[in-house]
Amino acid sequence: MLTLNAIRNNTQEIIDRLAKRGIDRTADIMQVIALDELKRAKQTQLEQNLAKANTIAKDVGELFKAGNRAQADLKKEESIQLKEESRQLETELSELENQLTQKLYEIPNAPSAKVKTGKTPEENEVVFEWGDNPVLPENAKPHWELTSQYQLVDFELGNKITGAGFPVYTGKGARLQRALINFFLDEALSAGYYEIQPPILVNEASGFGTGQLPDKEGQMYHSPIDNLYCIPTAEVPITNMYRDVILKEDELPLKNVGYTPCFRREAGSYGSHVRGLNRLHQFDKVEIVQIAHPDNSYEILENMVDHVKGLMRKLGLKFRILRLCGGDMGFASALTYDFEAWSGAQQKWLEVSSVSNFETFQANRLKCRYKSKDGKNEFVHTLNGSALALPRIVASLLENYQTTDGINLPECLHPYLGFSKI
RNA sequence: GGAGAAAUGGCAGAGCGGUUGAAUGCGGCAGUCUUGAAAACUGUUUUAGUGAAAGCUAACGGGGGUUCGAAUCCCUCUUUCUCCGCCA
Numbered sequence: 001m002l003t004l005n006a007i008r009n010n011t012q013e014i015i016d017r018l019a020k021r022g023i024d025r026t027a028d029i030m031q032v033i034a035l036d037e038l039k040r041a042k043q044t045q046l047e048q049n050l051a052k053a054n055t056i057a058k059d060v061g062e063l064f065k066a067g068n069r070a071q072a073d074l075k076k077e078e079s080i081q082l083k084e085e086s087r088q089l090e091t092e093l094s095e096l097e098n099q100l101t102q103k104l105y106e107i108p109n110a111p112s113a114k115v116k117t118g119k120t121p122e123e124n125e126v127v128f129e130w131g132d133n134p135v136l137p138e139n140a141k142p143h144w145e146l147t148s149q150y151q152l153v154d155f156e157l158g159n160k161i162t163g164a165g166f167p168v169y170t171g172k173g174a175r176l177q178r179a180l181i182n183f184f185l186d187e188a189l190s191a192g193y194y195e196i197q198p199p200i201l202v203n204e205a206s207g208f209g210t211g212q213l214p215d216k217e218g219q220m221y222h223s224p225i226d227n228l229y230c231i232p233t234a235e236v237p238i239t240n241m242y243r244d245v246i247l248k249e250d251e252l253p254l255k256n257v258g259y260t261p262c263f264r265r266e267a268g269s270y271g272s273h274v275r276g277l278n279r280l281h282q283f284d285k286v287e288i289v290q291i292a293h294p295d296n297s298y299e300i301l302e303n304m305v306d307h308v309k310g311l312m313r314k315l316g317l318k319f320r321i322l323r324l325c326g327g328d329m330g331f332a333s334a335l336t337y338d339f340e341a342w343s344g345a346q347q348k349w350l351e352v353s354s355v356s357n358f359e360t361f362q363a364n365r366l367k368c369r370y371k372s373k374d375g376k377n378e379f380v381h382t383l384n385g386s387a388l389a390l391p392r393i394v395a396s397l398l399e400n401y402q403t404t405d406g407i408n409l410p411e412c413l414h415p416y417l418g419f420s421k422i
Numbered sequence: 423g424g425a426g427a428a429a430u431g432g433c434a435g436a437g438c439g440g441u442u443g444a445a446u447g448c449g450g451c452a453g454u455c456u457u458g459a460a461a462a463c464u465g466u467u468u469u470a471g472u473g474a475a476a477g478c479u480a481a482c483g484g485g486g487g488u489u490c491g492a493a494u495c496c497c498u499c500u501u502u503c504u505c506c507g508c509c510a
Contacts, residue, residue, distance in 0.1 A: 043471075047478060058441065061441085077490090
């Protein structure tokens with residue numbers, strides 16, 4: 001959520017930035033400011049009351065020691081009165097606090113300076129493009145035909161065992177998965193990331209920490225018995241490692257990478273764009289996460305983008321980078337770059353990575369801060385990106401590298417695969 | 423899953439109803455001494471909210487309760503340890 005400090009001190013700026021999402025949030029921001037003022041007034045009132053009660057309690061103690069029973073009893077009466085009042089004030093205060101956080105939860109992050117105003121994906125800006133169109137044989141096949149022809153992915157079987165969107169990878173298909181994961185992890189390691197293997201079920205507090213809750217409640221698989229959620233991305237557990245943590249300034253930036261399966265209910269998705277590997281309920285992803293100093297988080301964002309570029313180049317996949325417009329960005333993001341790989345047979349762009357700077361939006365919920373040189377605690381900036389998500393990479397690899405007598409996989413994967421051709 | 427014990431500041435560890443936000447030790451920081459360092463000695467050292475500041479308020483695993491007053495008593499949840507059971 002946005003920090004109260006930013007809203008209070010830079011009100012107009014926040015409103016203007018939010019407007020880039022294509023919705024006017026002035027009323028919400030004003031409401032936050034009003035609630036905050038009410039809350040602080042109420043709090044002062046309560047604290048004064050408590051201070052009085054504390055003094056009385058001390059006096060009572062003194063009087064008892066001195067053996068002055070009658071006076072002590074008188075003071076007690078007074079204290080009981082105050083307590084009644086305090087209780088009332090406390091209720092009112094927590095009511096105001098709830099309203100305030102509720103309101104803050106509803107407001108998305110303020111897009112940063114580079115973000116263009118806009119509402120739809122068509123308004124995203126293409127900022128980079130690389131690679132040539134793959135040369136494909138006549139009657140090039142979409143990946144869902146290739147996966148069955150070469151017995152790489154069995155969608156029917158997954159359907160039988162679990163349901164739609166839970167494919168079974170078999171033979172070279174399974175080995176390709178494993179090769180990609182290891183390739184991505186090793187690339188991140190040599191870029192200085194620290195490897196993490198986190199739990200893939202998280203508690204409610206973690207869901208709130210990175211902003212999946214309450215915003216995307218229905219998009220996560222949930223086990224009510226234990227009140228745990230299946231992670232939609234490794235971002236959730238890895239970023240939550242820093243929940244309620246105060247870091248040292250010179251520790252920053254922290255660079256972590258983790259491979260996890262990811263689970264998404266994708267409620268409301270349907271149609272041909274979910275065909276094959278295009279959209280799944282369970283998929284594998286290697287995620288890079290950085291905890292950064294606010295002063296250089298945007299340089300770090302560029303570094304992360306460069307890292308992903310490097311992966312795409314090594315895989316030899318034609319791709320482009322979009323800078324998302326305000327309306328197409330995720331709730332928590334201040335600036336997002338999407339990577340799209342060209343899928344030769346489907347003749348369309350597939351989103352394979354999303355790299356974002358959340359500024360202090362997550363850090364505020366997480367209460368993740370660093371101690372600055374002058375001893376003050378400041379919120380960190382959090383960033384993350386897919387490096388990379390597997391299914392659409394697999395789809396593009398299969399489609400773009402198909403020939404009439406097999407699929408020639410890119411060289412960077414050969415050591416990981418133990419074969420070069422499917 | 424059953425039985426028992428425990429949870430206090432960066433760490434270790436006292437306190438077990440009344441100036442205890444918390445003894446003591448270690449660690450950290452500053453200083454004295456020293457050419458410098460070590461040792462020794464002296465001082466200092468939690469966080470959040472609010473306020474211009476002084477100050478005030480809150481926090482001893484989380485939540486609730488008893489009391490004029492709770493780190494201290496009660497309830498509850500969580501976590502850790504020991505023993506038993508089960509089991510990758």
